[in-house]
Amino acid sequence: MTNETPPDDRHGAGERTPSDGETETVDADDVPAHWTRARRMPDGGRTEDRGHDTLLGESGDDAELDRGPFERWVANAIKNPERAYRAMFYTATVFFLVTTLFPFYWLLMVALTPEGQQQDIILTPNGFNPSAFIEVFQVLPFHWYVFNSFVIATASTIVVLIIASLAGYAFGRLEFPGKVPMMMLVLVISFFPPAAFFIPLNDLFNTSFFALEPITGDGTLYNTPGAMVLPLSAIFMPLAIFILTTFYSQIPEGLEDAARVEGTTRLGALFRVIIPLSAPGVATAGVLTFIAVYNEFFFSFLMTDGQPENWAPILEGILGYQGQYEVMYHLMAASSIIGVIPVAILVIVAQEKIVSGLTAGALKE
């Protein structure tokens, strides 16, 4: 230990005594040498273990990496994930739109192409024949098939909504023994392939019942809407039950109690309070059922003899343009487009209902 004092001894000897071999220099500003570096750094940052006086980033470490556009994009996406999400969204949307809308576009092209020129349609029709959309009604009573389908789908939707509402009310709002096993049973039955039911049902619907004679004439359900409404309602019921159970269980208990004290029965409270407040759920279940029944192929194809007066649905109409010697593809395409219109209208209307129901605001408990 030397007791040597630095040249400028304003700080007092004891305070500024450097130890052996560590002679500190003090610059003109009266700042120790190791502080000056810190002063130059905007962040006052770490100076130790750094051989040079450059800041991170100034050295050009990053710039030396010669990144390609993709790597730059990746680095950017990591820094700013919003961009990546947006890119994914657009990719998915474009993919979805192309795969769903292109077939429609192509269907339109086929419909517009005059008969006999259907080869090699790629993006534009070979000719222009909009009269196909009129011809479909002249060749076959296509409107009749559309009407049949509409009636069958509407009837099935009504049946499903009524029964599923009652089931959903019981499952969603009541406590009773065997509730969970029963819901499981509904779920399990919904997994059965509908085709498994076809043969017994077809047999049943071709059996004559005396009680049905005043209604169907010959006492069988074959060639009546019942032959489709009954099985299709049953098949699409479980989904509706699950949707409605979820919605009904979320309506506060107090509202139902209030309705009951005010003068309704439990059932009255269901229809006057719970269902109106569950409108989005009911609309969803209804639309899904309607579309599923309207689009259904298997039972619709086999439960009638294909004649419009025997409640043959739209599917039979479309297939009706296919003769033994000739297939009128342009009419099939045109009728397919016409057949889609009711469902498209329904979805647009119901979508507004669903959105308005959701934005009406959460219920105050």
Add this chain to the structure above:
Amino acid sequence: MARVQLENVTKRYEDVTAVDDVNMEIEDGEFVTFVGPSGCGKSTTMETVAGLTRPTEGRVYIGDDDVTNLAPKDRGVAMVFQNIALFPHMDVFENISFGLRLRTYDDEEIQRRVEQAADIVQLEGMLDRMPDEMSGGQRQRVAIARAIVRNPDVFLMDEPLANLDAKLRVHMRTELQRLHRELGTTIIYVTHDQAEAMTMSDRIAVLNAGKLQQIAPPLECYNQPANLFVAGFIGSPSMNFAEGTLDETGLATANFHVEFDPGLVPGASVGDELTLGIRPEDVHLSTDADALAETTAPIDARSDVLEPMGDEIFVYLLLSEGAERSMEEDPASSADQLLMSVTPDTDIAENRSVDVVLDRSNIHLFETASGEALVHGLTDRSEQEPGTTATEADS
């Protein structure tokens, strides 16, 4: 005619008894409040009157009719719910007229009655609003209008003010009293707020663990509680309790002795375990005790914590040397502590040695084991009867 009578009403769920053998009779036009801690069965009891819950045993009468098995809509009751329960998809007019539209009233009659009801609760000009456009107090008024519009025999109110802020609650309290005076309908009111119960009701029914503890006018519940539960539940802050043993000269508790003739306590004999109850306002500094007719001998105490409330000061007293203020227990129920209420001009400070006396006329004695009240007031002149359900006082 809208007398309500509950006869041996019991409601059992799978493993809990929510309401246990409740008997009561509510007179026509009476305002009765069910009060008790959470889960005491007060709401379930009301639901059996409303018909929303069917009792496991017992009968419910409204007027002269046995309504035990009637649906809620056929009972002539109207209900106001804690969560208000307005139908969110209907405007105010539709909400109020909901019950009328379910019955056979013509449109003009409905219009007239809705306007009248809206008038009573001061909702004029708001009939086309939706519930979510209204404030909490307005919604509550709509709910009340919905209840009164049908002219029910009985109003049931299940904590109707619980979701309102404190200021509005006090306001609605007076509104409800005014309404009761105007309509004269029987009202059953459920609350856990004893201030509501004390201020509004003709009679209070105190329930605990599904059992009816006492049904009496508010001041009787306060001055002559039927048992330890009622004594502790009614009054804020609650009554001080001290357990002790009856001897020839009086009651000896852990920290003090109260002298009286054991013969004053009906149905008790020397050696019995009794609990003394005294309200904070009946504990006095011995220096202030001149005005009182009869007091106990001074009790040594040390003031611990002061709580100045403005109109009074609550003083937590420690009775034994070295006693710690209990953090867990309700201070009033700890044997070593006594809560005293004094006027704000009293000369008192924390951590000072004081002598206190108890006002003998307001000492309550309970049987420790059963909790039943034995006597209210330990003066020789005292002719006060214990609570109605207390043991044979006049034997």
